[in-house]
Amino acid sequence: MLNQGLGSWIHRRRIKSHGRVALINGAQSVSYEQLAERIDRLANALGDAGIKPGDRVAYLGNNHPAFLETLFACGSIGAIFVPINTRLAPGEVAFALEDSGTSLLINARQSEGLAVAAIEKTPVSARWVVEDEAATVGTYETAIRQATADHQELSVGLDDAAIILYTSGTTGNPKGAILTHGNLTWNSLNVLVDYDVTSAQVALMIAPMFHVASLGMGALPTLLKGGTLVLQDRFEPAGVLAAIEQYGVTALSGVPTTYQMLAEHPNWEATDISSIRMLTCGGSAVPARVMDAYEQRGLSFSGGYGMTETSPGATSLQPEYSREKAGSAGLPHFFTGIRIVDAGGEDVPANDVGEILIQGPNVIPGYWERQDATAGSFQDGDWFKSGDIGYVDDQGFLYIADRLKDMIISGGENIYPAQVEQAIMELPAVASVAVIGVPDDKWGEAVHAVIVPTSGQRITRDDIAAHLDGKLARYKIPRTIEVVDDLPRTASGKIRKTDLRENHRKGALA
Template sequence: MLNQGLGSWIHKRRVKSHGHTAVIDGAVSVGYEVLAERIDRLANALEGQGIGRGDRVAYLGNNHPAFLETLFACGSIGAIFVPVNTRLAPREVAFALQDSGTSLLVNARQLESLAQAATAIAPVASRLVVEDDHEVVGSYETAIRAASDEHRDVPVSLDDTAIILYTSGTTGNPKGAILTHGNLTWNSLNVLVDYDVTSSQVALMIAPMFHVASLGMGALPTLLKGGTLVLQDRFEPAAVLAAIERHGITSLSGVPTTYQMLAEHPDWDTTDLSSIRMLTCGGSAVPMRVLEAYEARGLSFSGGYGMTETSPGATSLQPEHSRTKAGSAGLPHFFTGIRIVDAGGQDLPDHAVGEILVQGPNVIPGYWNRDDATAGSFQDGTWFKSGDMGYVDEQGFLFIADRLKDMIISGGENIYPAQVEQAIMELPSVASVAVIGVPDQKWGEAVHAVIVPVEGQPVTRDDIAAHLDGKLARYKIPRTVEVVADLPRTASGKIRKTDLRESHRKRTLA
């Protein structure tokens, strides 16, 4: 066996899981044999388009079998898969294409205008378009049907790059995290060990697979084990509840907002949820009212902590600890370790707050074309510096104390204030700005901008929204804007965001 990476997975499952359903997309069910043949055909079609080892192939689309086919086809020939967030603005998509050096873009028909706008800025050599309707034959399907179904075993090692996944930038532009075949394989093994995934797993994929949590914690472990993925291209509570009952869903992953919206839907009380064995929640802790709503239906949550750079799992909290260790992110995954260190990199005792470091075969080797960022992200060569603050108790359970970086998590999306601030500062009427996350009952956090306007030039939230429309993804645009005379700063001139958050908290309580 020459291919030790992801590209060999479905080919092996063709025999091991013969007769089993791999993917369900609407009314279409795809068995492992058919999925394996389509991957082989697509791999040969990509080679026919000039794609080879190390070349980058981007995918712009929501959850669809073509996402998985493109991922595994790239792995089959040693190419690199670049999933792109569909909620980004054209300029942001173009950056990912250009920075990665994408040669071929596969995009969904419903995102054709976004693809055209992005490739007008960052041209690619070729594109394949996936139709919404399975009965309609577009260029993607034509390429598959015209290609050979021969499976070829090409050399791919666990150290080879499988995916470049762009993370929100702390200084304006995002960084491309290099996820190797080994990173994704070991992360999947962590999931199989710590979450008891079985071959009878029927996982409902409601979070987009271009996010590492959905892909790494849901899709890949399920397929590795020979289970079934049920795809939904968007989150609609009624459709999710109907799918749970129709398909006998056994596992579901989401963020607190997802689960809250399901529990608040009129169909919640009448939906048969008896098939569910596993609920996982990421992004932030599950609110007590949501936890209680699910416990009333005999369900409990698994939680955890992770990031793109850990593929993404670092820790997991099992359901039996959801009450006794409330607020904890759990224990390190089986093949992963964590440390808590002070500013000098020295280990801290239990309950002392410091930076969280992560080590393991699921930790990325670095960032694409960013040696500077890679060098500054590791301690002692192998311990990844998360930039998050936390502590462990005497039993080794991790608790997140704060974010060293100012990242905002809104509805499961990571938002870095620096990028939003830079875009806002393009407005001539803005003298200075600070963007912070503020509590939001629905989304966990919402983006809040505190602005000092240029004297004599008033600025409103509508002005900000109009300026950012098309430049940033909509979820990054501030929901609220506060105009002030000055911003609190340290002696060195840095904005004291802690003071801004506290000031907002006091006003909210007043």
């Protein structure tokens, strides 16, 4: 078997799942045979365009069959897939393209403006547009149509890089996490074991697949098992409810905000959701009122914890524990291990707080051309240092106590304050700033900036928003700001963000 990676999956499913539907995209229904042929054609088109094993091919667009076709076609010829968040600013997209050394960019028609703005001064030498036959550059469908349908069987191993996925930088620029074919395969096996995925699964993809949670926990395990993906390019509650009923959706994955918006929609009570067998929720704990709304209709949530660097699953909380272990991230996935260590790297007893370390074949080998970041991210060989702190109880259930990296999760998006702070500090009117996450009923957390202005200067939220527009993704721009005379600091000068969060909480209660 020459190709042991993702690129072989759909080719094998062509026979094993003959006649079954692989993808549904609006009115379009794609069988495994049709999907396999398109992947073969695209793989040959990439080769005709000069893409070789190890070359990087980026995709900029929301959920669409072309996203998955590009991923699997890259895997067929040993190229590396670089999915890019469509909500990023042009400069952030350009950084990912340049840092990864991407030579070909495939973008959706809806992302055309962002693609054009981003590729200047990057190594991208060719660009194909999806669903735009009038494009002045190459078109995706033309490339597929002109290529042969011959299947290539190239040597691709489980240790070879499959994806470079950029994570928000904690100290500035993002890092490209290298997810190997083995990482993604073992993560999918963890999902199949711990969530009892069957070939009858119909998974509605409402979260963007350029996020590793949607891709790794939903799309890939479903296709590995021979199920069906129903793709939606954006979240719209009425459309989600209609799709559940129309297609007999059995699995749904999202963040607390999406589930809350579904339960609050006028069509909620009238929609037949009896087909659903699995609800998974990530990003943050499910609020009690949201759990109540679904339990009244016979459904309970699965939860979990993970990150890009674990492809992404580290733990899972099964529905039977959703109430008994409320607030827990669950037990380690079947092929994954968890340790809690103190500041000296020594294991701590149950219920003691420390840093969470993760080990398993789903853990990445490192970061793209960042040996420094890679070396500092592991302990005792292959135990990944998550940067999060927590504890495990006497039964082995993990609880997240805090985030060492101060990461903010807003609407399922990861936001690192340091990047936002650096951008705000470019303003002459800002003397110092601290960015924190504050509770938000709709998004889970919202970005809040605490600012000390330069002497004699005045700063407003509109000033901040205008400065950051185009520099950062809109979801990273602070929704609220607070102007103060000074920031609380430790003896060494570090800002005490715990104090800022507490002060904000007290102010909200006052």
